[in-house]
Amino acid sequence: MAYIDYYKILGIPKTATVDEIKKAYRKQARKLHPDLNPNDKVAEQKFKELNEANEVLSNPENRKKYDKYGENWKHGEEYERQSQQQRQNRSAQSGGFGGNQFGEGEDFSDFFQSMFGGSGGFGGQSFRGSASNKFKGQDVSAELTLSLRDAAKTHQQTFDINGKKVRITIPAGVSDGQKIKLKGHGNPGHNGGPNGDLYITFNISPDKDFKRIDDNLFADVDLPLYTAVLGGEVLIKTLDGEVKLKVKPETQNDTVVRLKGKGFPVYKKEGQNGDLLVTYKIKLPTNLSTKEKELFEELQKLK
The missing domain is CATH 2.60.260.20 (Urease metallochaperone UreE, N-terminal domain)
Structure with missing residues (x-):
């Protein structure tokens, strides 16, 4: 089981108070709540981890066990019982006198070893001695x-x-x-x-050029007004370099063009890629000359 640092998930120090834990939880919960991140699997997973961290650290008993046993905190009571049993066994072995008690000159890890096949000191075997520990x-x-x-x-x-x-x-x-x-x-x-x-x-x-959603990439591309009206060609950036794309006459603003297979690679599926979806953003000309203004005025009269 992987160690999960609940303090890091909540963004708080180990000395945080209960109020500080609650405040940190509420702050992050507002950002990661599924209602605000629909269909976002990453946010969903982080929200689950956030809830788990809050449930453990906001409960004083659970927090105490977590600080002591880490990822094994749920088995804290089992460890405590085993510790008590080991003390009793060792005391019985020594007749109740001079027995080495848990925590007195004994490595803490020995206790955990005893839970998995340790002999507890009986049958002529020492507490440390079993190779199965x-x-x-x-x-x-x-x-x-x-x-x-x-x-x-x-x-x-x-x-x-x-x-x-x-x-x-x-x-x-x-x-x-x-x-x-x-x-x-x-x-x-x-x-x-x-x-x-x-x-x-x-x-x-x-990335400055692309936004990724699953295996698809999305990009906005400036399209000169004249190209949008009359048609032409435009260079499109992809992960593999630039490609030349034909633009149909009278292309409208926010038109979306899909480039099959030019998106993001599919994880562990060599040769498979998502798509690149390009949105045209028509760019209006600026600093028009007198002649250009006159031509636009003539177009306006024709319409």
């Missing part, structure tokens, strides 16, 4: 910011995790807010257990 290391979360154009191509990125260089291949088509899992690239396991996992969340920066 292996459990997974802590998962690690990281964020990676990409430009829209970088997210549109398969490429490699290098991370520094726990002092080690980890190179990953990012497939074309990743989305803003998308999370991927890299197995075994988290923190080291305990007592020979497997490493935790690395979870990477992608943040895609806005």
